[in-house]
Amino acid sequence: MRSPICEMFGIEFPLLAFSHCRDVVAAVSKAGGMGVFGAVNHPPDLLEEELAWIDEHVDGKPYGLDLIVPTSSVLQAGPVDKDALLGMLPGEHKQFANDVLEKADVSTSGIEDSRREHLHFTDNLTPDGAGAVLDVALSHPIKLLVNALGVPPQIMLDKGREHSVKVGALVGSAKHAAKQVDAGVDVLIAAGGEAGGHCGEVSTVVLVPEVVRAAQGTPVLAAGGIATGTQMAGMMAMGAAGAWCGSVWLTTSEAETSESVKEKMLTATSADTVRSRSRTGKPSRQLKSAWTEAWEAKGPKPLPMPLQTLISEPALRHLDKLADGGHQGAKELSTYWVGQAVGLMNEKETSGQVVQRFKEEFIEAYERLTEALGE
Amino acid sequence: MRSPICEMFGIEFPLLAFSHCRDVVAAVSKAGGMGVFGAVNHPPDLLEEELAWIDEHVDGKPYGLDLIVPTSSVLQAGPVDKDALLGMLPGEHKQFANDVLEKADVSTSGIEDSRREHLHFTDNLTPDGAGAVLDVALSHPIKLLVNALGVPPQIMLDKGREHSVKVGALVGSAKHAAKQVDAGVDVLIAAGGEAGGHCGEVSTVVLVPEVVRAAQGTPVLAAGGIATGTQMAGMMAMGAAGAWCGSVWLTTSEAETSESVKEKMLTATSADTVRSRSRTGKPSRQLKSAWTEAWEAKGPKPLPMPLQTLISEPALRHLDKLADGGHQGAKELSTYWVGQAVGLMNEKETSGQVVQRFKEEFIEAYERLTEALGE
Known part of the structure; x- marks a missing residue:
């Protein structure tokens, strides 16, 4: 498929899978999308182990990493007591x-x-702890680093550039999107209030076009509520460069x-x-x-x-x-x-089956519009 | 455009405009969509006046009417004290x-x-009051009667059939959609939690595909959050038969x-x-x-x-x-x-310009998908 996301990561289908499960990450990347490992709670040694496992099982396909590296935190003043x-x-x-x-x-x-x-997990929220996690991450062939909370700190943007790793960030409002673009992120993930986990109040169908307008050309992934390829096609019709899904993997056979x-x-x-x-x-x-x-x-x-x-x-x-x-x-x-x-999400599938289903449903959605337009 | 909604009402473009403003209703119908007059607060004589005005100004194009006719109400026991x-x-x-x-x-x-x-407005919530309003409505060439709150009462469904007027209903969950289909409504309006006015909590991007699955072939209009033709195309990619918009008309030059x-x-x-x-x-x-x-x-x-x-x-x-x-x-x-x-909604437009913009944006959205698929 043609999308700035496919070009950026060299992938076939612009479906990104956020998951805390390494098996899901590897399976999605192998199926033509791209897995993004959620490592919020991992100390450096465990992260090393998980990423080494992914490297062994991903057949050289690209994958990413999602961290929480706050620019400011109550825990900032050194090691956590x-x-x-x-x-x-x-x-x-x-x-x-x-x-x-x-x-x-x-x-x-x-x-x-x-x-x-x-x-x-509180260690990862301090600058030293986050730095140690970043060092582990960048010693692996990751293609994307995502900050789950706010504008990525300068160290994340700098280290990303240095290692040719793209940096992304989740946003819940057009205002935050503009700030992220100014900070220099490469990919915005517009996450609607229907998303699982931490979320704002603006829904995906409004947020995505609003963030696309604010993004000044930075590619936007649509997130929140998406569990089918028809929804992914719909969001791309609205200007998204692809989809970022988290929930849909939770009922797969691989999931944690x-x-x-x-x-x-x-x-x-x-x-x-x-x-x-x-x-x-x-x-x-x-x-x-x-x-x-x-x-x-x-x-x-x-x-x-x-x-x-x-x-x-x-x-x-x-x-x-x-x-x-x-x-x-x-x-x-x-x-x-x-x-x-x-x-x-009503049927148990493997992660690979989910990606395949998305591809088929995407085509169905396109054919539906083609028929509506009588073309 | 080809859509069950276009066939049902003989319209060109399956965009329905809910408005309390008769000028918006007439303008949208004349521009190829279909206006639906929201008459929740109108006593029969005022409704007669408004519908007569629309009849004079709509150039014979179809239009609809939105009422609140509760199946049960605290006000049910006769005239309101x-x-x-x-x-x-x-x-x-x-x-x-x-x-x-x-x-x-x-x-x-x-x-x-x-x-x-x-x-x-409380008169319209009683069975007698609602009956009087229905009688006025059905003496005009309306094509659609929508109940804004719950399953339409049998009298609304019966009178609709009798006058060849389609009956629609707003739903905020898949469960309610199934009930509406069983009751025999002709059109479902799946209204997400981002919609203006009374709304549920499930967002449009999830609700629409969920209601489409529950609707067993009854056409579903997507509502909630839609102010552009790209969003309308996106929702139709997800299986909607068209869009129902309320907010987007509020900043038009005609609006109340x-x-x-x-x-x-x-x-x-x-x-x-x-x-x-x-x-x-x-x-x-x-x-x-x-x-x-x-x-x-x-x-x-x-x-x-x-x-x-x-x-x-x-x-x-x-x-x-x-x-x-x-x-x-x-x-x-x-x-x-x-x-x-x-x-x-950032620019003042006429209602006709909004419809025209939706049509152009719909095509843009389709072309975006065509390009993504490399077709």
Whole structure:
């Protein structure tokens, strides 16, 4: 296909797959799209291991990496004092999380101890930690570095240039798009409010044309709500240079998602997600469950990042394990980030099958327009 | 263009224009689309006058009518006791509305008296009132009757059949779409959460394909966020049979919108709307203003329909007049329903120019896909 994205990365089909699962990343790149590994929570040694695995399995095809490298952060002043962070967690929040679990007959033993294990992600939010992760990343043949939160810091843009790695950024408004273009990013990912994970309020169908106008020629990938090739074609008709999808891979056979959550996603409609602060402290879209409903109805006010994550994540990981073991209460509570596109994800596929389906649906969409125009 | 919507109504271009302004309705129908007059607040005599005007000015082109005919309503038990309704308005709400105005140096004199004038819309919500409006409607050559709220009552479906008038309905979820199809509607309007006025939470880009799947062949119009022909083409690529637009007409030279609000809309971005219960009691999307911000921040809990409307509407109409007279405080408070598409509405056009622009942009979108596919 002809697209600035295909030219930029030497790929056949401008479909980018954001995934925390290395198998998905490699499979999509091999199928003609491009996988982008989400490495937000990886310490350098684990990232090295994951990228080495991808290098071995991607048949030399291009892939990318998604990081959170904040230009400013409360954690900026050197190494993170983990004990101090843990000490900042209010008893009220821990108690509420425990109460929700206990009401569903889920034991909370071990959760408190596991909070410390979840702390390593905070290292990546400091300049030193982010620098170490960037060094690992750039020692691999990545083709794209994406910053998931705000304008990429100068070090990311500079190191990207130095290694001929393109730099991209997610944006949720036309105003932010203009700032990113001024900063010199190579690709904008316009992510609508229907997207899974952290998201804004402007929807994809409005945001994409608005960002294309603001982008002054910088290629724009459409993100948020896209789970089919007809939607991808539709967004490209509106001026996008391709699509960036995250949710659609979560129900593939390769995905990291727990079996219990996969089952829920396959039967969910688009109305079964909620945009809530209860998982990370910032609004993020996720599958509705007894857990999200409890927090929405009666939860204490979510804490600022990264504290709320230290409340929710250990409990949710604990639930995933129990749910996959067949615990009914844990099944009802379990949840994961996903966008409204979940309503269109009704069949279990491999990641390669998803890419192939997108290609076929893209052609169908084009033929539909051809017929409408009587050409 | 070839579309089930073009065949159904004998129109050239499947763009439907929802408007409270008869001039917009006539202009769009004459330009090759189809205007749909929003007559929610019209008593039978005024509706007769408006439709007679359209008949005189539409050059025999087809047009439609949008009503709210609820299948059930709190007002169902006969004629509305207007004094009783006015007596149900809590002092707290009236006082809050007045305080917001007075803080902006806006006199509140006359507002209390004008509440009674705003009461006539409640007549249309009763079965007798709705029947009278339907009788007026069907004495004109309308081609489409749309119910804006829920499944059309049997009388609307029956009378539509009898007069060879197609019946449509707005839906915000796939589940509601299935119910509408079972009830026998001829056209579904899938309205995403980015739409102006009453709206759900599922976005257009997800809702349209989901509703198309649920519609079992019933044609689906895409609504919510659409202000350009490229977006219309994109939605038709995803399976829509055409587009239904409301916001895009609000900044046309014909529109009923106050000059002050028109100016605000032309400079607003997509982030400048809010989905709030403060106008009607149900979530509706409107332009952010000092009024909506005051209600969101500190307003009393919105009242159920139709009471909240009797609080807000008299105050807002009062503000429109003062704002157009140059009152600065009133300008800052003034607002109107509009969708996120407002971010794409940056130039004043006539309604006919909008239709023409949509046609040209539709072709551009198709050519963009043709080029991407290298065909």
